[in-house]
Amino acid sequence: MDLLTFAINVTLDGCCDHRAVVPDDELFRYWIRLMDAAGGMLWGRTVYELMENYWPAVARDPKATRLDREWARKLDAKDKFVLSTSRRDYPWGNTHRVKGDLAGAIKRLKKRTPRGLLLGSPNLAKELHRLGLIDEYLFVVHPIVAGHGPTLFVDWQASRLKLAEAKHFKSGVMALRYRRG
Numbered sequence: 001m002d003l004l005t006f007a008i009n010v011t012l013d014g015c016c017d018h019r020a021v022v023p024d025d026e027l028f029r030y031w032i033r034l035m036d037a038a039g040g041m042l043w044g045r046t047v048y049e050l051m052e053n054y055w056p057a058v059a060r061d062p063k064a065t066r067l068d069r070e071w072a073r074k075l076d077a078k079d080k081f082v083l084s085t086s087r088r089d090y091p092w093g094n095t096h097r098v099k100g101d102l103a104g105a106i107k108r109l110k111k112r113t114p115r116g117l118l119l120g121s122p123n124l125a126k127e128l129h130r131l132g133l134i135d136e137y138l139f140v141v142h143p144i145v146a147g148h149g150p151t152l153f154v155d156w157q158a159s160r161l162k163l164a165e166a167k168h169f170k171s172g173v174m175a176l177r178y179r180r181g
Contacts, residue, residue: 015146039115
């Protein structure tokens with residue numbers, strides 16, 4: 001299928017700061033299933049470094065929750081693709097630097113990843129959206145008004161999307177999957 005899916009937690013006011021929302025067990029299991037189904041994760045340097053600085057230690061922490069350890073271990077095993085012009089060294093296992101011109105590199109990566117890629121970097125998503133390379137948008141909307149940023153869609157190119165799926169969670173969270181229109 002080689003789909004590139006921009007998947008992100010977001011509040012009602014568009015905040016995509018990872019500290020603004022905390023997934024409950026039901027939502028965490030949903031994210032784990034999404035990651036299991038995908039062929040790899042695609043990040044920019046900033047998000048990669050956030051993940052690298054936290055999750056590898058959780059995978060080895062016996063005091064971490066079962067779901068945190070499960071996510072962390074699966075993330076360790078998952079192919080992780082990173083776009084960065086400033087960083088060259090990636091010691092976290094299964095991490096690959098994406099090289100070349102952005103559009104060509106992403107097109108090649110999509111073809112090499114038939115199970116698809118989950119994109120989790122808002123700044124990178126903005127650029128890939130502009131290039132028309134994102135196939136799906138998965139917004140996991142939390143019923144929270146954060147009152148701060150960073151927020152999605154500032155200076156994004158206008159685009160029409162089609163609702164493909166909506167999933168309601170017990171917590172009031174909605175997972176909304178859209179495809180390019």
